[in-house]
Amino acid sequence: MLGADALVKTLADCGVTLCLGNPGTSEMHLVAALDREPRVRPVLCLFEGVATGAADGYARIAGKPAMTLLHLGPGFLNGGAYLHDARRAFSPVINVVGDHATTHAHLDAPLASDVEGLVKPLAGWLDAARTSAESGPKAAAAYAGSLGPPGCNAFLLLPADAAWSEGGETSKPQAAPARRAPSDVDAVANAVRAAKKPAVLLNGDALYAEHLEHAARLQAAGVVVFLDTFATRQSRGAGRFAPMRLPYFAEQALAALEGVDLLVTAGTKHPVAFFAYPGKPGELTPENAKRMSLGGPEISSAAAVAALADALDAPRQGFALAAPFAPEAPKGALSPETIATSLARHMPEGAIVADDSVTAGMSLYPMTAGAAQHDWLFHTGGAIGQGMPMAVGAALAAQEMKSDRRVLALCGDGAAAYTLQALWTAAREKLDITFVVFANKAYRILLVELFRTGAGNPGPASNAMLTLSNPTMEWTHLAQGFGVPAMRCETAEDFDRRFARAIAQPGPMLIEAIV
C-alpha cells in the first residue's frame, strides 16, 4: 500500500478517529488515504489554528489524540500558537506535517522551509517518515509518543514521496507508555503532619469527576487544596469538591498562599507569576514554605493524591462540597457579573466550558462553582484565541462519544477575533456549541497590565494599540458570515432569556454580549 495509507490506517488501528486539517498539494495522497479509511473522520478547518486548538480541546475531553494535517512550515506556523497552549495542557496531539518530496527538498522551492527546526521547540516527540516503508512504524511511534507521559505534541513529518510511494505497511499499535508512580508519598505525608498550614497544588486527573474524592479527603485531613490558575480540565459544580483556584494576579496568589508552610505539588510544578512585573517576585510559593512534589504532569495526580490521602489516613466522608447556587434572574444593564449569574442559573448538566474570556470572565468561574455539574477547560498557555477552536474540539469529542453535552465557548472579543474561522467548522459539523462573545471593545486585560507593569497611562499610541472600537466588530454579522445564527444582547434580562433558549437548541449559536 501507499505510505499515506500505511500512516492513516496505522493511526486508525491505534484508535485515532479524528483528523483536523487544512491540507495542501503535498498532502493530497494523505487526503486520498482518508477516503479509504472510514474510521477516521475528516474535519476541515479554514485556518490551522482552529485545527490545532480543536485537537487540544478534543484531547482534553476524549482523553486521546486526534491527528492534525498541516501543510509544510506555513501550515505549522498558522497552527503553532494553539500547539503552544496544547503543550501547556499536556494534551496529546499527533501533528502530521506534510513536506516537499525528498527529491524536491534540495531545490528550495517557494514553500520550502526548515520544518524540523520550526516545530522542534514545541515538540515532545519528533520524527520524519522519509520513505513509504517508514510511514507505518513511525505513525505507531508518533501515537505512543504523543502520550508521553505527559501528553505532548508529536510531530510526524511526511515528505510527499513517502506518502505517494508503494511499499507502506501498517504497523501494530504500541503499548501505551506507563505513567511514573508518584514519588515520596510517605515523606510528604510526614511533612504534612508536621506542617502548620500544609497545602497541595493540583493539575491533571486529580481534578476529574471520578477522582475528585481523593482531593476532598486531603482537605478533610486539613490540607488546603489549590488548583493551577490555568489547569487542563476541572470537573466542578454543585455537589462536587471545589479546590481553590490560584488567582491570576501574583499579588492575589501570594495572599491566597499566605501562611502556607508546606506546598506539595501533584501533576504540576510550584507556582510562578504569569508575567514578570518590575520589582515583584516571580515565584509564588511563600519564601519560608517547604516545597515538596509528588510528581509533575508525567504522573497521575489522581493516584498521587489517593496515595497521600491513604498515607494520611484521611477521612472518607464529611467533605465540604459546593452548594447548589441558583440565583434569581439578573436585571438591568448587561455586565460580566449578570452574565455569570445567567450561567449559574442555566448551566446545562454535563456542559463543557471552553474559557477564553480573559478579564470579562473573571467573575464567570467563581459564580459557577455551584451551578449544575460541568467540566471547565482553561486557557493553559496564554495564546489567546484558543476558546473557539477548543470548543470545536470538545464538541467533536462529545459528538463522537454520543453524549449530548453542550459546549459553552466563553470568549473576549479580542480573543475571539483571532480564530473566528472556528465558527464555520462549528456550523459545518453541526456542533452543539453556544458561543458567548464579551464585546467590551478593548484588550481590557492590557489596559490593566499597562498600569500594573508601571508603563504609564495610555497615550494616543497605547490607545491605538489596546482598544477595539473604531470600528466596532459586529459579531452577529461575523457569525452569520460563517453560517452560525447569532443574536446580540444588551440587557441582563435579554441575555438571560436568550441564553436559556440558545443552549436548548441543537447546533451552534452565538450571542454577542455588549458589556
Add this chain to the structure above:
Amino acid sequence: MLGADALVKTLADCGVTLCLGNPGTSEMHLVAALDREPRVRPVLCLFEGVATGAADGYARIAGKPAMTLLHLGPGFLNGGAYLHDARRAFSPVINVVGDHATTHAHLDAPLASDVEGLVKPLAGWLDAARTSAESGPKAAAAYAGSLGPPGCNAFLLLPADAAWSEGGETSKPQAAPARRAPSDVDAVANAVRAAKKPAVLLNGDALYAEHLEHAARLQAAGVVVFLDTFATRQSRGAGRFAPMRLPYFAEQALAALEGVDLLVTAGTKHPVAFFAYPGKPGELTPENAKRMSLGGPEISSAAAVAALADALDAPRQGFALAAPFAPEAPKGALSPETIATSLARHMPEGAIVADDSVTAGMSLYPMTAGAAQHDWLFHTGGAIGQGMPMAVGAALAAQEMKSDRRVLALCGDGAAAYTLQALWTAAREKLDITFVVFANKAYRILLVELFRTGAGNPGPASNAMLTLSNPTMEWTHLAQGFGVPAMRCETAEDFDRRFARAIAQPGPMLIEAIV
C-alpha cells in the same frame, strides 16, 4: 531613558515610520514608548498574520522596513506564515518580539517558549537585547540587518526588563549595507552572443517601472526575458515592457522554456517546480541549456541587466511595449474571465494589486497586461492568506507617501478566510483598498492538484477537506462585521458597474464575486 524608548527612537532615527502589531503584557513599555515617539505610526492588527503580511506589503511599496510588535512565541507563530512569504519576497522586516523578563525566563511560566529557536528558521538576522543598554545599538543593527542584502526578516528579541529598565541610549543609524555588484557580466554577454535562444529570468528591481527599460533592451537584443512566477513586485500595464511570466504549472513552464539554450538569472535563481509530482522533474531549466547567473537577490538586478545590455550594445529604442487593452463591458454570468475584463477596463492608474487569487486569478494577470499602469505584488511563498494583509501594508505605504494609489486585493475565498481580520485594520485606518473575493466555494487549486499528483478522484473525505460549501461563507456579512462596506455580485454587468464605482470611493470596500 528606558530601553524601550532607546529601541523605538533608534528605529525612528533610522527611518522607521510604521509599527504593525498586536502587543501583550510583556510589550507594555514598548507601547508606552510609542506614545513618546510620534514619528512611528502605531497600527493595531487583530491577528499577527495581518501585521506580518502588512509589513511585507509595506516594504514592497515603501522600499524600507516597518517594525512589527509580536508577543512572545505565540505572537511570532501567529505571524510566522506571512514572514515566510516575506522571506521569499526578500522584504526587509524588523520583528520586535517581546519576551519574558530575563529574571523570569528560568521559571518556565505558561507563555514561555524557546523564542529564539522558533524564529531562527525564518531569520536573516537575529539577536536579543538583554539589557536596556543593548536595546539602542541592537535596534540600529536590526535595521541594517533587515536590509541584508537581500532584504530579510530581522528578529530583535526584547525581554521585558530590558524594555522597562533605565540605561537605554539611542544609537546612530548604520550605513545601509552595499549591494554586491553583478557577477560575470562579460562572460554572460559572450555566452548570450554564442547562444541560439538565450533567455534571462528576472526578479527584483529590474522589474520596477524606473528600470524596466534595461530588460526591454535585452529583449530587443534577442534575449527572451522572463520573470519569476512569483516575483516580488512588477510594474506593468499599457506602454511598459512586459517580460513573460514563467507559468506556475511545471509542464507549462517547461514548454515556455523549450529551446532555450542559455538561461541567465538576475535577482533570482534557476527555476524549480512549486511542488514535486510523481515522475516529473523538479528543475525547470532545459536539460541542455547552459546556466549562468548575474547574481541572486543580493544584487540589484536592475544594475545587472543594465550592465548586460551595455555589454551587448543592446538597442536603446524600438522596444515591444504592452499595447493598451480596453475591452468592451463584459456580459452574462460572472466568471474569473469577466472579472479580469472589468479589471482591464477599470484598473486605476497607479494601482497596486495584491494577488492572492490562486486558481480564480489565473486569467487576471494576462488580461491586465495592457491595462492602465500599475504594480503587481505576487504571492511569493505559498502561504495563502497573504493577500488582504499585503494590501493593508501596501495601502499604509501609499498613505504615508501621500500618493492616492488605489490598492486592489484579489483573493480566493479559501485564501481570504485565513486573514479576514485585515478588513478591520483597513476600516480603522481608512485605507483605499478594494477587496475582491472570488467565491468559488472550494480550494479549487487542490481539486486540480489532487488529480495532478495522481492521488485519485475525490471521495467523501477529499470532498470534506477541499470544498468550502456547506455552509457558504457570506462575505458581505463578514466584511460588515469588521466595518468594511460590502456588496455581492452575481453577473458580469453588475460586477463591472460596481467595481468601477468601488475603486472611485475613498476607504475600503469589499466585493464578493460569485464565480
